[in-house]
Amino acid sequence: ARAALGSRNLILVGLMGAGKSAVGRIVASQLAIPFVDSDLEIERVSRMTIPELFAAYGEEEFRALETRVMKRLLKSGPRVVSTGGGAFINERTRKHIKKGGLSVWLKADLDVLWERVNKRDTRPLLKTENPKQTLENLMNARYPIYAQADITVLSRDVRKEIMADEVLKAMI
Numbered sequence: 001a002r003a004a005l006g007s008r009n010l011i012l013v014g015l016m017g018a019g020k021s022a023v024g025r026i027v028a029s030q031l032a033i034p035f036v037d038s039d040l041e042i043e044r045v046s047r048m049t050i051p052e053l054f055a056a057y058g059e060e061e062f063r064a065l066e067t068r069v070m071k072r073l074l075k076s077g078p079r080v081v082s083t084g085g086g087a088f089i090n091e092r093t094r095k096h097i098k099k100g101g102l103s104v105w106l107k108a109d110l111d112v113l114w115e116r117v118n119k120r121d122t123r124p125l126l127k128t129e130n131p132k133q134t135l136e137n138l139m140n141a142r143y144p145i146y147a148q149a150d151i152t153v154l155s156r157d158v159r160k161e162i163m164a165d166e167v168l169k170a171m172i
C-alpha cells in the first residue's frame with residue numbers, strides 16, 4: 001500500500017463521526033508516514049477551537065480558512081490527512097484534495113455516526129433542536145458528493161484497527 005501511494009497523500013473524507021481521525025492515525029502509523037488532522041491544524045494556526053471559530057466568524061470564514069490550510073497541507077507528501085466533514089463538500093477545497101492525492105470516503109450509516117457524535121459536544125453544525133435529524137439531512141445532502149472520492153470504504157461498528165486494515169487493502 002505504501003508503494004501505491006508514492007509521494008501522494010492519503011486523504012480521509014466523510015461525515016463527522018465516520019472515524020476519519022482515529023482510522024487515519026492508525027493508517028499513517030502502518031504506512032510509517034506522518035499523520036495530520038486538518039481540524040487540529042486549523043485550531044493550531046488560528047489559536048481558536050472550531051466552535052470558537054464558528055461563533056466568532058461564521059461558517060463561511062471557517063471554510064475559507066479550511067481551504068487555505070488544506071491547500072498548504074497537501075502541497076507535499078506522502079502524508080495521511082484527515083479532513084473536517086465539510087472539507088470535501090466545499091468546491092475549492094475538494095479541488096485541492098483531488099489534486100493532492102488519493103481520497104478515501106469513510107461511509108457510515110446514520111446510527112453509527114450518531115452513536116459517535118452524540119457523545120461529544122464539539123460540532124457547531126449539530127447545535128440544533130434535533131441534531132440527529134440535522135445529521136440525517138447532512139447525509140442526504142453530502143453523500144452524492146463524498147461519492148466522488150477515489151475510494152469508498154464502509155465504516156462499520158468495528159474496532160478502528162480493523163477499519164484501518166480495510167483502508168490499506170482498498171488502496172492497493
Ligand code: S3P
Nearest residue numbers: 015016039050084085086123124
Ligand atoms: C464539519 C465537521 C467538523 C468540523 C466542523 C464542520 C462539517 O469536522 O470541521 O465542525 O461541516 O461536517 P469533523 O468531521 O472532524 O467532526
